[in-house]
Amino acid sequence: MKTELITMAAPARAAERAAAILRAGGLVGLPTETVYGLGADGLNEAAVRRIFEAKGRPQDNPLILHVPEAAWLDRYCLDIPAEARDLAARFWPGPLTMILKRREIVPDAVTCGLETVGVRCPDHPAALAVIRAAGVPVAAPSGNRSGRPSPTCAAHMLEDMDGLIEAVVDGGPCGVGVESTILDLTGERPRLLRPGGLPLEALEAVLGQITVDRAVTSPLAAGERPRAPGMKYRHYAPKAPVTVVTGAGADTARYIRDHAGPGTGIICFDEYADSFPGCAVRPIGASADTAEQARRVFDALRSFDGTAVTAIYAQCPPDAGLGLAVANRLKKAAGFQIVALEEGA
8 A cells, every 4th residue: 555645735635635535434644733643534433443453553442533623522422521511612622632421423443342432622723624524533543553652743654654554644743742631521520541732730720630540650450441542551662672760850860871871862851961972862852841842752762763772761850731741651651660769869
């Protein structure tokens, strides 16, 4: 199969071309504000199953439905709480996925047999135009091979999916850089299942205190079923093993320098970029600039593949604001191989 690259030189024509492929049961890489997604007609079970085949994705890892506006929620969800409508009015389009009770029209292939479904409205003009032109919700996980770092540009998508899918829409680099925040609204209290491009603090300003699922900071137990993407499996990982070092910036830089050697890759904050002579260094932004870290973290992880790097150390931001999402992605990439330093270590 030859994968077509659809540019946005003529936006309406590009959206209709991608929509036609989706309506015919094909797979299309779509840009969003978070990462590029691998999209299929979310009501076409056979097309959705092709997503799992192309990615090599585990069959118990559910997908997210992407819609162009909040009015579509009632088509695919039941018993929608008032909180969900309030959040959609405030944060959609944007990097927020809400877990809600599903209608029967949503195929089991999307939910992996769960009675709930994740829904979001992406904040990217190309994605919204394609979904509207297709006239169906688009089921889309991140557009990488399963376990790999998520793609934040069309070149990343083609690196993983060229020859496996029908097309990729080139919408430029993603502005957020980490996937959407996933919030479960089907229980007694809202529960954060995955931190992402919308900080937890912004949600708590609307809803009050939110329970943070333990899968955010530690792996699920063996046999435990994920309720949303990104909860269970090792994700975002380059080929070389990653070790995440948490603590104060100067302390983590010193630890990494003392343990690094030839063939070591370093993901670090900008102010420490000169601290690791002889290593392959990938700065991801200043220690206080978590938005820039989010935009650059996946590119940094991907950049080591194809190099001679045999081990990677990463500095990690504190769990506040977008730092919670960046830290989550790094720890997932490391399979929760973490060195936690005490202050002054």
